[in-house]
Amino acid sequence: MRVGIVGVGWFGFQPEVVDYSFREMMFKAAQRAYEDAGGLDPRSEVDAFVSCQEDFWEGISIADEFAPDPVGGAMKSVYTVTGDGLQCVGQAYMMIRSGLFDVVVVESHGKPSDVETLNEVIFTATDPISLRPLGLENVHALAALEARAYMSKFGVAEDHLEAVVEKAHKAGVKNQRAVYASPGKSRSATPVVAEPLREADVAKFVDAAVVVVLASERVAKRYNDTPVWVDGVWWSTEFSSLEFHDWAFPLHAREAADGAYTQAKIADPYKEVDFAEVDNRYSFKELQHIEALRLAPRGTAKDLLADGAFCPGGRLPVNLSGGALAEGVPFEVHGLARLSYAVGVMRGEVKAEVDKAETAVVHSWRGIPTTTSVAAVLRI
Amino acid sequence: MTNRNLNFKHRVAVVGAGLTLFRSRMLETPQELAWLAAKQALDEAGLTLKDIDCVVIGSAPDAFDGVHMKGEYLAEGAGGIHKPTIRVFVGGATGVFVPIAAWWHVASGLCKRVLAVAEEKMSHAAKPHTQYVFRYIWDPVVEKPLNPNLIWIFAMEMHRYMHKCGVKKEDIALVSVKNKRNACGHPSAQLCMPNITVDDVLKSEVLVWPVQLLDISPTSDGAAAVVLASEEEARRITDTPVWIKGIGWTLDTTHWTNRDLAYPEYVRRAAEMAYRMAGIDNPRKQIDVAEPYDPFDYKELHHMEGLGLAKKCEAPILTREGVTQRDGDLPINPSGGLLGVGNPIAAAGLMKVAEIFWQVRGEAGERQVKKPVYTGLAQAWGDLMQAGTVIVMGI
Missing domain, CATH: 3.40.47.10 (Thiolase/Chalcone synthase)
Structure with missing residues (x-):
């Protein structure tokens, strides 16, 4: 079964998005993606949502708590992958190919302008025993x-x-x-x-949010004449x-x-x-x-x-x-x-x-x- | 959801499981813990790392282990080197979500044998107590300035449940007593208490009323792993594969203050999704053994009702009547659950899946429930009282 991209929406791509919180940025990108997918209704037409984010980037522990509402996924199947947005596309691809899901929404957002200590945060991703004691500045x-x-x-x-x-x-x-x-x-x-x-x-670094709607071959044409x-x-x-x-x-x-x-x-x-x-x-x-x-x-x-x-x-x-x-x-x-x-x-x-x-x-x-x-x- | 195709091309089975000890402070690094569990699961399946196509990792907040991009860090211990490795995350519900994500790795036909590993090392977390990490899980604008504590909000939930269902503390304490006694049969258990009584629970230190020390699971370090395989591979690996029959999960809104605290609607919806896939219409009759998430004793009751294993407000009655004991009609948490075995967040959820795997295979040793087991269920719960993950397994 082929998997098609039927909607794409983005917001931001500015060095510092000052007027919108990360949740509002997600909402904007999602709104544009759903409009791009022929006005798809996330509350009734989407089977699952995948969000790609990392706790330390967000400055919130268990940041996935904030994934559902802005993309229309509250009380639906939503989960987070701590990885690059394309890995979320990979998960959506597998989910649709399994036959259990027809429409899956992928979301990712990043607001680096909110992070004061980027160098330290990035360095915290190194091995705590072998590399971190080096204290790379x-x-x-x-x-x-x-x-x-x-x-x-x-x-x-x-x-x-x-x-x-x-x-x-x-x-x-x-x-x-x-x-x-x-x-x-x-x-x-x-x-x-x-x-x-x-x-x-x-x-x-730049602040941005992107939402992508993926659909199975069976239903893709419902949302877009030219699925990619x-x-x-x-x-x-x-x-x-x-x-x-x-x-x-x-x-x-x-x-x-x-x-x-x-x-x-x-x-x-x-x-x-x-x-x-x-x-x-x-x-x-x-x-x-x-x-x-x-x-x-x-x-x-x-x-x-x-x-x-x-x-x-x-x-x-x-x-x-x-x-x-x-x-x-x-x-x-x-x-x-x-x-x-x-x-x-x-x-x-x-x-x-x-x-x-x-x-x-x-x-x-x-x-x-x-x-x-x-x-x-x-x-x- | 309405268009769901329930005829899957690839059936998926669990063929091996592994667990480390659950302890409040382990000397192993997070990577080492992950590998101990992974190796055990591989050994049980008679496989080596070379046989594994894909790896799925589960771990709760990065702040516990104190490593940013914890999935990348754990990839090495979890056997994910030079392989497609991914980490999934739904807060405390992650443990049961790991095999759910691993399910579509296999069901999509893209991976044949998948290693699913969950690890948590809470003893690394901020001092003076692991709870400190939970200061940063709130809405940064509206809630964080109040500096809430996680036990506070669960105390609210417990209170609400007690009020709405007219449940007494004594009834809820029975869950703690059952699970901590059950844990004595579990080789990984952190809190085996063979002689614990309801009185002990009621007399334990009050944390946030009505939550007392023995109402709550401990903080733990530990890891768990399972190996999943496609039907063709599973039949080659073992004579007794345990099939994944249903998966389901739901995330409610972030705004926990607007929720019905007496009944976990999100768990009901997650269970419905899994039951529909597994063809279950009467869970009370069709589920033989269940491992609902029990980080607090009242949560076991709460979740039994959400899962449809008891009617609303009926779970305390079933518990009092002994129905949920290991030799009862509907054994609940025969492993000892989080209250007894311990609660290394993500690993605890996967421990429940491993328990159902062993129960269905009849390999649970002295924890084996009396009635024959054909179908079992594991469930976890997480985020801001918001996430429910459910898996149904059987022969």
């Missing part, structure tokens, strides 16, 4: 170590990172959600965050202990992508995928993830990028939205941000420079210090 240092390992192993230079940053900001200008897009910004002029990463290499089909979605965790994971290559992204491609029966992603939205919360991550998603052989993403293959209008455009570098990272919403942009392109609602938009792969990584990736294959 700058968590980006962990990403910088990965960057060093990757760059030295595959001969990537800072110029290549510059190209990624430049592409992201150029593409972001055409994306109405990309508040951080600033073309012409010189990477080398920004201060160093942690060698070799400069400020321009690190995506900033989820033909595969898979996720993988590499190693919880950072010290044991592969510093130079994101194996988790490779495993997640391979799972999704197998489900979608894609043998050669470079030929069969029309465009991709991947995680680029650090500039070097875009190159890594392109390779992990088999859109380029290992170590060659930098060269193909230089040839323009991944640019808008190129052979296989990657991050037509500008990705996290241009849009920002809204915590666990990130995967849904990538997905909702891809859906817009595929439906033709977003005018993007892409030859064909029939098959897309979207990917998200959960950020430092995790080793978890999710990938989904979309078709229209």
Whole structure:
């Protein structure tokens, strides 16, 4: 049984949403998604709701208590996944394929502007015995170590990172959600965050909420004439202990992508995928993830990028939205941000420079210090 | 819901279960606890980690273990490395929700063998007491400034139930006595009290009236795990798979102040969902043994009524008449429940699922109930008196 995306709604994508609480942001995004799904009534037409959030991001213990009301799910089947929004899509995909559910709503929200001590909160995700005693004052240092390992192993230079940053900001200008897009910004002029990463290499945080409505093939056409089909979605965790994971290559992204491609029966992603939205919360991550998603052989993403293959209008455009570098990272919403942009392109609602938009792969990584990736294959 | 297709392509069975000790302070790390339970469940199923396709983790607030993104951290202990691993969360109701989420991992046809692990280490939490974590579960604008305590609101619920149903403290204390005695047959139990009496409960320290010390479950560290498999795999693994026949869960509104505190409507709806899937129309007759969530003694009664195992206000009467004893007509919490075995939040819920698994297989040892067991039920409860999760299992 195929699973289709029949409604998408988003709200925010501003550095600081001051007028709305996180619950009001959820409500707004949900309202837009239900309207997009042909005015679907969440009280009578939805079988289950999945919310993707983390307690420490919210500043509330057992934050899932607050999931039901804003999305219309009170007294219905609602639960939380502490993961990226795309993992929630994965759960909805499984739920619908099981045959027990027809319509499942996926929600995620993030309000980083509410968090005063982001560095400390992120660092609390490291192992309390082996890593936390180091008292890292700058968590980006962990990403910088990965960057060093990757760059030295595959001969990537800072110029290549510059190209990624430049592409992201150029593409972001055409994306109405990309508040951080600033073309012409010189990477080398920004201060160093942690060698070799400069400020321009690190995506900033942004407040946002995204809601997605998924439906089984049987009922999808009731809500939308042009459902975007989820033909595969898979996720993988590499190693919880950072010290044991592969510093130079994101194996988790490779495993997640391979799972999704197998489900979608894609043998050669470079030929069969029309465009991709991947995680680029650090500039070097875009190159890594392109390779992990088999859109380029290992170590060659930098060269193909230089040839323009991944640019808008190129052979296989990657991050037509500008990705996290241009849009920002809204915590666990990130995967849904990538997905909702891809859906817009595929439906033709977003005018993007892409030859064909029939098959897309979207990917998200959960950020430092995790080793978890999710990938989904979309078709229209 | 109206369009639900009840002819599932893939049936799902539980084929192994494991538990650590439940204790107030364990020396193992959360990862180690998770692995102890996972290994035991794998051993019981005769499998190794290599045989597992997907992992589902359950754990209640991150603040207990003191780790942000606790699911990522636990992935290693739960055997989720280089595998699709996910953590689900519905507050205290998480324990029973873990096998529910694992159910659709298998039922979707995407995973064949799934390891479901629940872990909680409450002794890590803020000092002076674990309750401190619960100061941050409230609405940050309206409720948090009042600094409510979790036991306060449950005291309100208990009071309301006692008032509406005319139940005496003595009747409610019978639940505590039954469960703490039952726990003596459980190798993991934290609070086995073979000689406890109603008088002991009534004389114990008052926490928030009417809740007294022996009305409430302890804080605990512990982990539990079960292995789920598709029909084809299950038949290969064991001669006695225990089938998951029904799943259901409901979340009520966040605004607990507007709720009917005397009757858990959300549990009723969750149970209805599970019963519809399992083809149960008379739970009182068709359920042979049940493990409703009992973090407080009155909650067992409350939940029996929500689950339709007793009529409204009838549960205290059934308890007084001995119907809910291990040798009774409807054994309730033969494991000893949270009151006896202990309450490492998520692990406690999964412990109940493991108990039903062993009861249905006839492997519960001295805890085995007298009547033959064909169908059993486990239920958990959580969030702001808001979440109900139900699973029905049988042969």
